[in-house]
Amino acid sequence: MIEVVLQGQTLKANLLNPEVSKRYEDGFDKVVKTFDEAAKCERGSDGIRMQCQAVIDYVTDIFGEEQAKKVFGESTDLLECMDIMEEMYDMYEKYITPKVTKKKQELIDRFSK
Template identity: 95%
Template sequence: MIEVVLQGQTLKANLLNPEVSKRYEDGFDKVVKTFNEAAKCERGSDGIRMQCQAVIDYVTDIFGEEQAKKVFGESTDLLECMDILEEMYDIYEKHVTPKVTEKKQELIDRFSK
């Protein structure tokens, strides 16, 4: 399990599991597609709802419902959802890759003696 921070909340997920990693990648693509489709909505409120729900579903799929509730609280808005999506995009670069690099270096140091 890897700890990450979204909207100031510490969450845990098995982000190095290949199935979770695939859901992360596919989920991001799905959110972007939904954002593009939402632009075609006749009513702005429908587009906002679609976009927010896509981000909520994405975070829930990766972290689970309880942890997603910590991030979104009782209600949310489109700007907050966009901020969360941006944080989700950066998860591997900011949280996962540094942990893998550190662990790899520990193993190299330990076994190359």
């Protein structure tokens, strides 16, 4: 399990599992597509609802319902959801890649002696 921080909340997920990683990638693409589709809504509130729900579903799919509730609380708004999407986008670069790079270097150092 890898710990990450979203909206100041520490969450855990098995982000190096290939199935979870695929859900992360596919989920991100789905949210971006929903953001594009929401622009076509006649009512602004419908577009906001679509976008927020897409982000909530995405975070829930990766981290589970209980951890997602920690991030979103009782209610959320579009700007908060956009901030969360930005944090999700940066998550691998900020948390996962450094861990993998460090571990790989430790193995190289250990076994190349």
